[in-house]
Amino acid sequence: MISYAVEQVSTYAKDIDFLILLICGLVGFWFFVAEGVLFFLIFKYRAKEGGKAAYMDGTDPKHTRFISWPHRFILICDVVIVVFAVKVWMGVKQTMPAPDQTVRVVAQQWSWSFQHPGPDNKLDTADDIKTLDELHVVVGQTVQFELVSPDVIHSFSVPVFRLKQDVIPGRAIKGWFKTTQTGSYDIQCAEICGIGHGAMVARIVIEQPERYAEWVAANVATATVPPAPAAPAPAPAAPAPK
Amino acid sequence: MTTTTASHHADAHAAGHAHDDHEQSFFVKYLWSTDHKVIGFQYMITGLLMAMIGGYMAYGFRMQLAWPGEWIPGVGFLSSQQYNAYVTTHGTVMIFWFAMPVLIAAFGNWLIPLMIGCDDMAFPRINRLSYQVFLISAVVLIGSFFVDGGAFGGAWTAYPPLSAKATMNLSPLGSTMWVLAVALEFVAFLLGGINFITTAMNARAPGMKMMDIPIVVWMIVVASILFMVSVGPLVAGAAMLVLDQQLGTAFYDPSGGGDPILWQHLFWFFGHPEVYVVLLPAMGVCAEIITCNARKKFFGYKTLLYTVFATGIISFFVWAHHQFVAGIDPRMANVFTITTLIISIPIAEMIFLYIATLAGGQIRLNVPMLWALSFVAEFLLGGVTGIFLGASGSDIYFHDTYFVIAHFHYTFVPIAVIACFAGFTHWIPKMTGKMMNETLGKLHFWTTIVGFNLVFLPLFITGMWGDHRRIYNYDHFPDLSTQALQDLRIASTVGLLIMIAAQGFFVWNLIWTWKKGPAAGNNPWQGTTLEWSTTSPPGHGNFHPMPTVYRGPYEYSVPGAEADFLPQSQPPA
């Protein structure tokens, strides 16, 4: 469903997609059963000349079993969904595999800046590479990220990873992903953050180790200059609303 | 408890209305009235007018999304700042100034005194004050569009620090006016809620026991209780937000020791029960219409009440499902996933009871019934898609996408639009004494339903394919600039245009009803509840003489009875 339009590029993307498919199957079944019964009853019991409606108050077990039995099955479906949802959640949000690389993501009105560890693969050292609106990672590596914001709430969303995490000013929120293929994809801000929110986009570039090493070598020299915050997104000149 | 107040109340009422004998001016009769029916009309009309404003906002931003950057007829060019303000105001207006006034205040005012058989609300002057405060709140909200910096654009959830700092939201006055307007609206509904609860509990007609109260009255009472219990923390939160905005305190500012997440907890502790505050009256309206037009007793009246109470209580323990990825301790997500899925149990039970009520009926598909049945059919989709968002694992992907938008519009449109029209078409013959046009009503129904589904079905897909919320132009996002997505966005906008145009039939029908609507008589739908036993429209004081209740509210098709309905007030043979 989702992978038809949005590729699966992280190790847990397929878990989340499976969970969504599972929920879709379970609730889809009950949805169509309920709609089917609803329309069937409307058709079957439409008013007829001289007809008389049944008189029941809904306490007779002969009648209520049509509700209580489906209800038990729904409870089972709920349990199944909870189990799978919690399992997926814990895998994505409550575990922290040993990282091959650590990056810092700074979300601010209205741009993304990224701090890469540089040749020594350690953050907060002199050889860190800082970029604007472009995050470089090595395919197949586990990346740990740290999200910070100097101003308002943003949200770090990478649809191809099925990953989303709000960025909260005053906190450094950690998370992880492990990529499965090369390519370059959108990083979106998914939490409204002001007038430039609609243009707050960055790209993640997932590369083979050799290409990544080349990129590091080419950028380590220039990386000492921190990036300036981006200008607000250009908005069309507009008259006041009437 | 049930018998004492009616007469005492009538005295007080007569004293307050000694001037009734002489001609009242238009102002006193319609604008300064303490009559619950007039106040119901005031709320209904104001709510519908506010819905037009909310709809205009939706028109503006959906046009922008379908044809980004183009000039929009009737709006002009929409900047990103205005886009955010439109989105914010649309959400705020539709929930606080359309759904609540129509479902709780208008129906509550119209129906509670008429259905429990008393002459007016327990506190008529508080009732008038409630509407006046509500009207002021609406003026403050609309006024925010005309101040320096324009209306607030930080979404209806108003998360700080964005909402707290003028340097970041760029609307120093608009953001404070937004908070002020919402706070005033809460005051109005607290005043209204006190009235609804007190009236329903204390002013019932002689003979009406608790289990004889019509479902819609129960629903409005429970909704009012939910509102009153949940709103306190948010009002405290709003006070802190205004202080942060105007005095530079740091309740939500981490650099001053505050915490932005605090607001989210306060907001959603109110925000989730708020869903049920509007859902329950809508379900109540539909219960009345479905029983009446299926000519059947409600299937499991008591069971329904228990599920309503259960839903109301559980709704206070699910709020953090809006915050799974907001930076709360991830272990909390597991707890809130469980509570959220638990709430699906009573809700499913409720829907099943509605469907079961149809079995064995004699279903008349008149206009109110079409609306009421479509409420059940459409709300089902809103209900089941909520599971994707309540389950933490899948919410990681769906959070803040158009899937969420599609989901909650499949709950809120049935609530605010469909149930509103259901109740309106069902009770307007009672409130005005005139029948509406059946053909125009059906045209209005079908075009609205087609438009509505065309708006929101495509949005499930765009959300699934990655469209995230509150984006004024997707051209900025390389992965979202595909033709397929754009086609779906256009389809959704076309749906909205159909839905808006469909309301022309409604306006036409109103004019037709006004000019040549046939007389309704006391009981056009052969209903059993008390409001159908008095004149249409009910005169001052509602009932002459005051009714006595002999049976439950839904005695339709009783075996052995002559007619297929036994009114609550008809003495036993």
Ligand SMILES: [Cu+2]
């Ligand atoms: Cu943003």
Ligand SMILES: [Cu+2]
């Ligand atoms: Cu909720």
